[in-house]
Amino acid sequence: MTRTVTVGLDGSPESRAAAEWAAREAQLLGLPLKLVQVWEAVPAPMAQAPLLGVETQQHWTERIPRETADGLRLRHPGLDVITERFSGGPAEVLAGAAAEAELLVLGSRGLSGIGGFLVGSVGLAVVAHAERPVVMVRAGEQAADEHEMDPAGIPSAATAFRPVVLGLDVDSPDEEPIGFAFAAAVRRGTSLRVVHGWNPPPYYAYGLSVDLELHGALTRREATALTEILAPWRNKFPDVEVAEESSYGSPGNHLADASREASLVVVGRRIRRSPLRARIGPVTHAVLHHSTAPVAVVPHL
Template identity: 70%
Template sequence: MPPTVTVGLDGSPESRAAAEWAAREAKLLDASVKLVHVWEPVPQAMAQAPLLGAETHQHWTERVPREATEGFRLRHPGVEVVSEQLPGRPADLLAEVAREVDLLVLGSRALGGAGGFMVGSVGLSVIAHAERPVVLVRAGEQAADEHTMDPAGVPSTAAPFRPVVLGLDTTAPDEDLIGFAFEAALRRRTSLRVVHGWYPPPYYGYAMPADAELHASLAASESTALTDVLRPWRHKYPDVEVLEECRCGSAAELLIDRSREASLVVVGRRVRRNPLGARIGHVTHAVLHHGTAPVAVVPHG
């Protein structure tokens, strides 16, 4: 059965950017697109108001997916698209949708002047509970943004894709996470930059600044571990150029920096059955808010 790229749609510029990214990804995957519009029924008190009645509210909620689907078909005539409308709380229903789809795409909006992006409570809740990959796309994301500069110094869809960036923890590498990143690079015909940030064990803390030999030894050990993890994947994907980057320091900062020249950033989220609620992880959380490329979050055990 062909894969489907599913988009959470609410009519906002963020969700429209997510739908455009989904269309581009569907073409790479030879997949269809499903637009899912979740709307909250009006409370009874509002339904009795003359200007905000239930019928008026329903008219507008039906208009959003209908117009979005019509516009999508005009812009992307080669991509099959269907739409679905679901009543209920967006966070709950989209998290439920995310359990069953191949890939879910949501939007995020830029924080004016703050150098970051706003991932709303719905997006964070969906990511924290999803059991399938979720991609966050910022408002205003354009197809050209994913490509390198043309000879005139302007991003162009005629130019090659920028690299895919993968954040990898060598102490607990997951096959689903690594495989997702390699497949994304392969279908874009671009390189895969694997980023691993590390810190020395706490008991080395005082010795590290003054002991260059100790630092070099730890750096070599971390680099070897990264190479060892990626070796079988290099053999499995010989057509993907792999660039390894292993540095002492914050993995989040490294990934945020590398996102500026990426077509897609891939990070993981460890699935934990926590009685206090689901968690995203500080590295993934930071990249979601401050990365400047679309971010794919891949849940794993």
Template identity: 70%
Template sequence: MPRFVTVGLDGSAESRAAAEWAAREANLRGLPLKLVHVWEPVPGAMAEAPLLGDETHEHWTGRIPRDAAGGLRRRHPGLDVTTEQVSGGPAEVLAGLTQDTELLVLGTRGLGGIGGFMVGSVSLAVVAHAMRPVVLVRAGEQAADEHETDPAGVPSAAAPFRPVVLGLDTDSPDDTVIAFAFEEAARRATSVHVVHGWSVPSYYTYSLAAGVDLRDELSGQQAAALTEVLRPWRQKYPSVEVVEESRFGSAGDLLAEASREASLVVVGRRFRRNPLGTHIGSVTHAVMHHAVVPVAVVPHD
């Protein structure tokens, strides 16, 4: 099966930022980059007009991947860049492409003065039905954004990469999601910052009523569970530093906070056999909307 990093292009600033991120990722992985533009055929009545017909529309929209490819080849010499134009519904086509790619990268809109993403219906649908990991990238991100700052506080591409943040549920950890985060950190020669948010069980209320505070005990148990889950991964990736963070609170909020010092946030999504709907989980949904760096959503059983 051909191995690519694939990016969906629509000509927007968001998709151009996604293409730039995807090019850097393809270089890190040693894989070719494929730029895919999905165009929707013009409705029948409009297609009869020579200036608005399908052939004219396809010709002009075909410039989007061609122009983007030219710029990427100049900025990333040696990177194998190909283009493809596909007709159909963007969500369905892009989700289908994940069967033949290592990674799909899409652009999302920033929320202006509020840090985070505005995840549109197409991106949500693709993430919900993709068979392979999908990375969401906001407009305006540059290569230096993934790196630590220099002594003057300015991000520098010559500095080490910032950590890869991994959201982990110790009750049902998945090897696919964990491995993705560790591989990304290993490629960047950086650390993995593992974030685990937990809440108190129902019996905690009754213990407080009885005058027994179990907070410290629960905190210790949760931290120990996180350490145990990560033990084999520390052994498998001895060169990757692991920072563990187990805190009481919303996992989505904790991951959004951790994203401010990260190069990438990795979260999971369970496969859904139902083709309808966009069920991606509350934590993943929150991270997609509020993290301030690229977010990788990794599907798993």
């Protein structure tokens, strides 16, 4: 079965931005694009209301997917666009759709006045449960936003892609997000910026501010660990220019800062198959809410 780049579509500005981003990514991957529209049934008395009747349901389940697909085919010649409609809970349906996709793309409202995302409960639930990569895209995201400035100082789709940024924890690195980030950089013909934020163990913390020698030793240790982890990946992807950044402080803050000059931010999420509530982790949660670039959350064991 051919995997697809799948996007959740509900007609909102954020889902339309996600569909545009997904279309560009599908072309980079050489895969079909699937638009998934979820219709959540309403109680019968509400369904009879003038604004929620048959015409409204037909508009949302037929017209919006059809018009969106037609527009994407026009703007992305040669792209194979598929539409599917489902009934049920959006989080459950989209998490299920992710299982059959190369990656799932969802839209999120941007935070007014500042950079970052306003990730709703459906988006967080899908990210927490999906076992395939999920990309969050802000409303208003444009193709030019992923590119460097042109000579006039304006982002332009005619210029090179901005770097891909990878958040990496040297204490528990995993191949899935690392490989995803390198492959994303190759597709874009751009560099990879690997960001590692670290804090000292609690028993070091109190003396760190006054013990410069200790601080230097810990800094070198973290930087060396990062270099060793990336060495085989540099050999595997010799054409990708890699910049390593190992900095003291919150990983989430460092990644949010790096996102301002990124085409894509990649973070990992550990899969926890348990009856307890799934979690996405504090760093991933922070990046989802504060990144100004699209964020790919890559699950791993």
